[in-house]
Amino acid sequence: MRATLKNQRFYVHLSFHMFYFSLLSYDINQFNCLGSIQKKKNLFKLSLTSLTDHILMKFTVCITGEKMTLKQLERKELIRGMCGIGPKALSMEKKISDPVNNQFIVDDTQKIIYCFIPKVACSNWKRVMFVLKKGKPYDDPSSISKTSVHEFSKLRYLTQFNSTERKWRMMNYTKFMFVRDPFVCLISAYRSKFLYKQKNTYLYKNYGKIMIKRYKNQPNPPQTLKEAEELGLLPTFNNFIQYLVDPQTERREPFEPHWRQMYRLCHPCLIEYDFIGHQENLQEDAQELLKLLKLENDIKFPSAYENVTTSNSVMDWFKTVPLEDRRKLFDIYKWDFKLFGYKRPDSLLDG
Numbered sequence: 001m002r003a004t005l006k007n008q009r010f011y012v013h014l015s016f017h018m019f020y021f022s023l024l025s026y027d028i029n030q031f032n033c034l035g036s037i038q039k040k041k042n043l044f045k046l047s048l049t050s051l052t053d054h055i056l057m058k059f060t061v062c063i064t065g066e067k068m069t070l071k072q073l074e075r076k077e078l079i080r081g082m083c084g085i086g087p088k089a090l091s092m093e094k095k096i097s098d099p100v101n102n103q104f105i106v107d108d109t110q111k112i113i114y115c116f117i118p119k120v121a122c123s124n125w126k127r128v129m130f131v132l133k134k135g136k137p138y139d140d141p142s143s144i145s146k147t148s149v150h151e152f153s154k155l156r157y158l159t160q161f162n163s164t165e166r167k168w169r170m171m172n173y174t175k176f177m178f179v180r181d182p183f184v185c186l187i188s189a190y191r192s193k194f195l196y197k198q199k200n201t202y203l204y205k206n207y208g209k210i211m212i213k214r215y216k217n218q219p220n221p222p223q224t225l226k227e228a229e230e231l232g233l234l235p236t237f238n239n240f241i242q243y244l245v246d247p248q249t250e251r252r253e254p255f256e257p258h259w260r261q262m263y264r265l266c267h268p269c270l271i272e273y274d275f276i277g278h279q280e281n282l283q284e285d286a287q288e289l290l291k292l293l294k295l296e297n298d299i300k301f302p303s304a305y306e307n308v309t310t311s312n313s314v315m316d317w318f319k320t321v322p323l324e325d326r327r328k329l330f331d332i333y334k335w336d337f338k339l340f341g342y343k344r345p346d347s348l349l350d351g
Contacts, residue, residue: 069288075276075341082339083269090269090335103257103265104158106169107132110293113158113169115177115266118258119188120279121286124302125178129155131299142302170271176289177266179340180279182333183348187317188309189258190240199234201225207243207256211235215242238320245328262336269339276340280311318348 083090105114110132116122126149127141133156148154158166180188193200194208204225212221212233222228235243243249244259257265268276275292277285286301318326326348330337337344 072275072288076273078341079268079276079339082335086269086335086338090263090339101265102152102157102159105129106156106158106161106173108156109133109135110295111169111173112293113173113175115175115271115273117177117179117185117262117265119185119192120178120180120262121282121304122178123149126150126155127302128299132295136298138298140300142300174274174293175271176275176277177268177273178277178279178282178285179262179336181311181314181342182262182336183314183318183329183345184279184309184311185262186240186244186259186329186333187237187314190237191309193258194235194240195237199225199229203256203258204228208235211239211243214246215239236320237317238325241321241325241329244332245325261333263339278340314345315347323349323351 103115103117105116105126106112107114107129112129112132114125114129116125123146124141127144127146130144130149131139131141158169161169193203201224208225208228209221209223212218212228212235215235216233216239218233222231222233225234228234244255249255254260255264263269266273275289277289282304283301287296290296290299290301321329330344330349334344336342
């Protein structure tokens, strides 16, 4: 391990066999502690184990008085690298200083900005943001209706501030987001919006009818969700995928947020997030984030819902989807796979 000072910047490099990990550089003035550089301060704790393809590493570094695991640093470094080699579209969706979509929820007391992605634990995180907004003593987030928190008026959004106020908050608040395997996310969106008891009337009227008309050869699709269900004409999962890979879909309008690419919702190439959680490690990542926010003793993150969509069921869902459409779908969502460290689903795409 080598630590050097240069132009008031602090660089850390880890080099182990053929593995080279470059950490981000941090301004020394932002540190409350400086490890071996300041006497009597023991900042860095390093433990590297296992040199297999699934290297198990535990690394803790003190940044502005907080501890950040190597898992977080790896996720951020991966995004930085992918943003550097990706198409310009990754960094042209929005201006970094002034995002204007409604994905950003703000809590001024804790100085937090949460970019929510539908079907990625967003109901539970909105519950957390709701109880933070109400203030102390904090309610148990699990006691809050998961449907009510989706009402716009229940939370504070970045769009409710003027441009100057938005920019200041983006620069000074702790920003976090949670992601999920892109294909699992799509399955979850289809299940909840077109298949199970949560079927959404708005989404049927604006999107389901289009799927039925185009891909079920129904020139006059049922006008209501109830009628479509009674006639057995609800869109199938294959119809849903056909809609996503059809070029005319986005020529008509951008993807609806429930199936829009994650990078197009939260713009990780433009916004430097302080924490990036994964649905696959939800409880562990949630607890780590609450510790980062100094809320671990005040807030208990709700348990996961029953009947949650998992990666184990992906192959079954895609059985009805032709190989060509699977490959087209991956091409649409490939930068979500790459940016957030999800493996290419070879078993689905290679026949």
